[in-house]
Amino acid sequence: MGVVNVTPDSFSDGGLYLDPGAAIEHGRELAADGAAILDVGGESSRPGAAPVAIDEELRRVVPVVEGLRGLEVDISVDTSKAAVAAAALDAGATIVNDVTALRGDPEMAALVADRDAGLVLMHMVGDPRTMQVNPEYDDVVAEVRDFLAERLAAAVAAGVEGSRIWLDPGIGFGKTDQHNFELLRGLDRLVALGRPIVVGTSRKSFIGRADGSEIDERLGGTIATSILAAAAGAAVLRLHDVREMAEALMVATAVLG
Ligand code: HH2
DSSP states (O other), rough: EEEOOOSSOOOOTTTTOSSSHHHHHHHHHHHHHTTTTEESSSSSOOOOOOOOOHHHHHHHHHHHHHHHHSSSEEEEEEEHHHHHHHHHHHHOOOOOTTTTTTOTTTTTHHHHHHHTOOEEEEOOSSTTTTTTTTTTSSSHHHHHHHHHHHHHHHHHHTTTTTTGEEEOOOTTTSOOOOHHHHHHHHHHHHTSSSSSSOOOOTTTTHHHHHHOOGGGGGGHHHHHHHHHHHHHOSHHHSSSSSHHHHHHHHHHHHHOO
């Protein structure tokens, strides 16, 4: 899953692809580099990010989804607003990536069910403004697993086809570095939920704290964490650097079979 951030303030590439033409060009490159899914987002969810109004998010996302339709890839929309998801599905997206796991907008579950869209449910404690304030768990893997199982059941109860749902531990969303490490080590316990697991470690700050890298130097740590996630059973890796990761995965797959 290649990341197309149409935002001025995303933590690693904010402002680079705010222009729709630049975002579309970037998405095409990610597809050529091997992405199977392009995840288009118009609102940053980095810690402390300011919320974006619906009109502005629509203005950012819809032209980019329209510009990417017709490629041999699926398009997901990274939003927690049902109105933005609806417009993106109209424009050619087929998956909703909701970092609030259907808790952000009461209309979202019915929309995804009605449109028969794919759905990514992600774990997050609180919201991006508060999530990194002293996150605490007794057993982070068990608590994330139970949360995802509950959100999966809620989505199915709302009419979303179970086979269309993917689950994501939300690396960096209300977690300390140790929580992120524990989740990556315990990923098999999330795989056991029986739905494909999405993992996004790309360029995140816990990598920088582990290896001393700045945001634009985190490819090595991104590849290490993503390969470990894939080896533990992750089905989808959410990435900014698709070509390098595709190469690493090809080699890792050749070794592991
Ligand atoms: N991470 C980010 C955003 N959306 N969605 C899922 N399902 N999983 C993730 O780990 C995830 C996500 C944060 O990364 P990015 O989009 O690069 O940054 P920002 O939120 O600042 O735009």
